[in-house]
Amino acid sequence: MTPIPGPTAEEQVAFLGKIERLLAEGQFVATYKYALLLAIADLAVKHGRDDGGELDLPIRAIAAEFIELYWRQAAPYGNAVADGGYNILQQNTGRQAAIVSIVENLRQAHGTLIRARQSAAWDAAVTEAARLVRDMPLWRLQRLRNEVLDFLYAASPVAGNVRLKPGVAANLRRFHAIIVRLAQTEWMHFIQSLPANSQLLGPTSDLDQFLFGADRSALLRMAAPLADVQKGQCLYCQRRVDSGDIDHFVPWSRYPRDLAHNLVLAHKQCNRHKSDLLAAETHLDRWLARNQIHGDAIGEAARTANVIVDLPGTVSVAGWAYAHCANLHAATWLQGDEVEPLSGRWQSLLIGYR
Ligand SMILES: [Zn+2]
Structure with a gap:
């Protein structure tokens, strides 16, 4: 197999610029887009190459990454509330994001992510999360206010796969640390900006550590x-x-x-x-x-x-x-x-x- 040349320096700079535009100009009602970006960046590291080739990512693999990312996010945050229950951070401007209930159900039944992964319920949860990924962030991620910036992948998945365009996996691998930091920072700011979370968070918090720190x-x-x-x-x-x-x-x-x-x-x-x-x-x-x-x-x-x-x-x-x-x-x-x-x-x- 002849290697396909990787992205040029100009293409690399243009790629990062477009990632910044997605985060700055996209209209976000939930945190799914940050999760999608983090998921495909992680899969590109694990399965991609540094040449200019395309990369197929099964939507089910993206869905499993979603569950993993939200497992931490949907844990009880802060101190117990008056009725003895715990609060879960809001991930959406409207009703709570659907991924949170998928994760909560798994958590209640199995306790830990590791046990949930080994359980009979895992496949069904991934199917449900995959449907959500397909219906929501997959087509929205590359949609800005007045234009579509589909430089990462073609809008419609083929046979359950998202096909990353030529050179995209290489760029995600090259800029992984920057992209992760950008997406995490924006995710955290989004959560902080939701009025429903303001009381829970208080003036000083360890939110960054809670959402993204090592366990x-x-x-x-x-x-x-x-x-x-x-x-x-x-x-x-x-x-x-x-x-x-x-x-x-x-x-x-x-x-x-x-x-x-x-x-x-x-x-x-x-x-x-x-x-x-x-x-x-x-x-x-x-x-x-x-x-x-x-x-x-x-x-x-x-x-x-x-x-x-x-x-x-x-x-x-x-x-x-x-x-x-x-x-x-x-x-x-x-x-x-x-x-x-x-x-x-x-x-x-x-x-x-x-
Ligand atoms: Zn030593």
Whole structure:
């Protein structure tokens, strides 16, 4: 297969400009459009390529991402209200968004997202969410006040798939961090702007953390099992850790989702030095080996801890992150204050993995 050339520099800039226009000029009555943008950006990272090709995304896969995104959003927010119940943030200018009731039903029946995914009710919930995605945000996302800006995909889906236009997946992968930040910020502002939420939110709130932050309690539940598979050692310096951090191997700032196999036990100090950088290839090698040997054990612990398990997806995310880093000639973190460029070994490590 001959590779199709990726988007040119001009096309990349134009793409980002159009994303900004969608968010600024689109008419939003619900938060679905932010969720749709986040969902297709995530699927492009996991399944797309960096060339100029098209990419088919099953609407059911988008629907599953929707349920995952709204799982957090539709959790009870803030303190209990007078009658002992809890409030759920409004996601729509009118009646509460329908996705919230799909998620609430799953939550009531199954408690956690992990259990809901494994239940018999999951398929029906995805079907219902897929109908909603098709009927609402899919055609609305690219509709501005006076024009249609259909640069992401053609308006009508084909055989249950949304076909991303040539080069769109590559651009979503290249600008993933920027697009996620834009969509999350706009989503948060939308929720803050709804009068129905004003009392719930109050003057100061941890809304950003609630809507989009890492699930810290789930990460804490992973500490013991990760210490077990890493034999009590920091993944990076391999020295003994007593009370360490749970670090996101591909940094949270680049990919803000908790995936079980992306979590590692590390010294607080190693974690702090690494910060938002990708880890050097020698660490990538060790991380892949850890997941190859202990992948099942980590997966099993994560199901109990309510953290998403998707090892192939996690490896794709790492492949995307290292390719991006190589394109930018960015530095990777070795130890302490030391950084180094990629040698290219990351490619054979990741290709050899499966
Ligand atoms: Zn360390």
